[in-house]
Amino acid sequence: MLLLALTTDKIDLVTDAAAALDVHVSYVDASNTTLVPSGAGKQNTAITTAATTDILGAPGAATVRNVKTVNIRNKHASQATACTVRFNANGTAYELFSVTLLAGMVLEYIEGVGWFTVANARLDRWLRVSTDYVNATTSFTDVTGLTCNVESGKTYNFETHLIHAENATTTGPRFAINGPALSAIQISILDIVTIGVDTTTLRSG
Numbered sequence: 001m002l003l004l005a006l007t008t009d010k011i012d013l014v015t016d017a018a019a020a021l022d023v024h025v026s027y028v029d030a031s032n033t034t035l036v037p038s039g040a041g042k043q044n045t046a047i048t049t050a051a052t053t054d055i056l057g058a059p060g061a062a063t064v065r066n067v068k069t070v071n072i073r074n075k076h077a078s079q080a081t082a083c084t085v086r087f088n089a090n091g092t093a094y095e096l097f098s099v100t101l102l103a104g105m106v107l108e109y110i111e112g113v114g115w116f117t118v119a120n121a122r123l124d125r126w127l128r129v130s131t132d133y134v135n136a137t138t139s140f141t142d143v144t145g146l147t148c149n150v151e152s153g154k155t156y157n158f159e160t161h162l163i164h165a166e167n168a169t170t171t172g173p174r175f176a177i178n179g180p181a182l183s184a185i186q187i188s189i190l191d192i193v194t195i196g197v198d199t200t201t202l203r204s205g
Contacts, residue, residue, distance in 0.1 A: 001066065002066070006058070006089070010056060011088065011096075014086065015047060015049075017079055019080065020074070021046070021081070023044065025045075032063060067111065078103050130145060150179060150180065
């Protein structure tokens with residue numbers, strides 16, 4: 001149960017990046033003496049900047065506001081942002097929950113359940129390139145369409161199928177996994193090439 005009991009109580013959200021967030025809060029108001037419900041409502045907020053934003057206003061006089069649900073979705077295509085939900089008691093803030101929301105992730109509160117995050121569904125899908133990707137240099141480049149956001153402290157498993165053909169006369173294809181600093185990584189490779197002008201050389205780096 002999350003209650004706003006005074007006309008100076010509210011819920012705010014602190015974000016640290018210019019990600020586009022949609023916030024929905026639903027609540028029920030009741031008399032603060034009899035606890036008889038007097039109404040229900042919702043508050044929707046759109047956030048696009050790094051800021052401290054009120055996401056639920058204070059109740060009226062002699063009223064207690066019971067928060068039923070909070071939904072905070074990062075709908076930005078790529079920008080992650082740290083989100084801290086706070087109980088603001090007349091200017092004194094108390095942190096309730098803090099998490100980094102990757103693009104597509106949702107932070108939710110449900111009365112009787114508590115706070116939890118829902119991962120970006122796109123991380124559970126196949127990533128595919130729509131056209132052939134050509135790198136005619138000797139330097140590594142990211143393959144367009146095969147990148148996704150990751151969250152610090154998490155363990156990720158992935159499987160990759162790359163159909164490739166080389167056209168260099170002296171150097172075969174080289175592949176690498178690029179990303180933030182990793183504490184450990186294990187890679188297994190099965191490489192079969194049937195099209196090429198010379199013997200394939202596979203390197204990882």
